[in-house]
Amino acid sequence: ELKVEQNPLFLSMQEGKNYTIYCNYSTTSDRLYWYRQDPGKSLESLFVLLSNGAVKQEGRLMASLDTKARLSTLHITAAVHDLSATYFCAVVDSNYQLIWGAGTKLIIKP
């Protein structure tokens, strides 16, 4: 059974700083998604990573996938307040369904 773990689950940081959110998963998969959820809102797709070594970047966010280590990272560069949200990773399992991490609640203070 595929399990997905994110850490940290909560992160408070200052504007302008860099930080990384980690997503580990327990069994082989080479498909991983990152989603963003604002408080009380729906989920919005950020990145889909489709192969080992995949790297995607948009603005201050960069996601990567290492399928051998079963690890994806979401790196935030020079954080700004607008990036405050909860970030989820989701991994495709052997039944071709998404298994979700618990989410990382990110608060960026001015």
Added chain:
Amino acid sequence: NAGVTQTPKFRVLKTGQSMTLLCAQDMNHEYMYWYRQDPGMGLRLIHYSVGEGTTAKGEVPDGYNVSRLKKQNFLLGLESAAPSQTSVYFCASSSGPPSYNEQFFGPGTRLTVL
């Protein structure tokens, strides 16, 4: 395009009552999903459908039923609500399987069972 819509947005039920949540999408997607989101947890898949007239169980199907009579609609039913079903329910759709296709989410339904 409205994308994925859900009705209602909020609902309060008493234990034992029944209700149906409606999900509609206007993107001509084949795949549709119902998830629940509980505090401190990721989304968990309740049921899904790979096309009109099909349904399948997800990770947490007990206590729920679904129907996909029309391609654009996916209904989630609770026959006898229990407090453990208090949650936020999200519907999603995709053009194909999750292996290659991102899922688009509705705004959610907040359900409280007393």
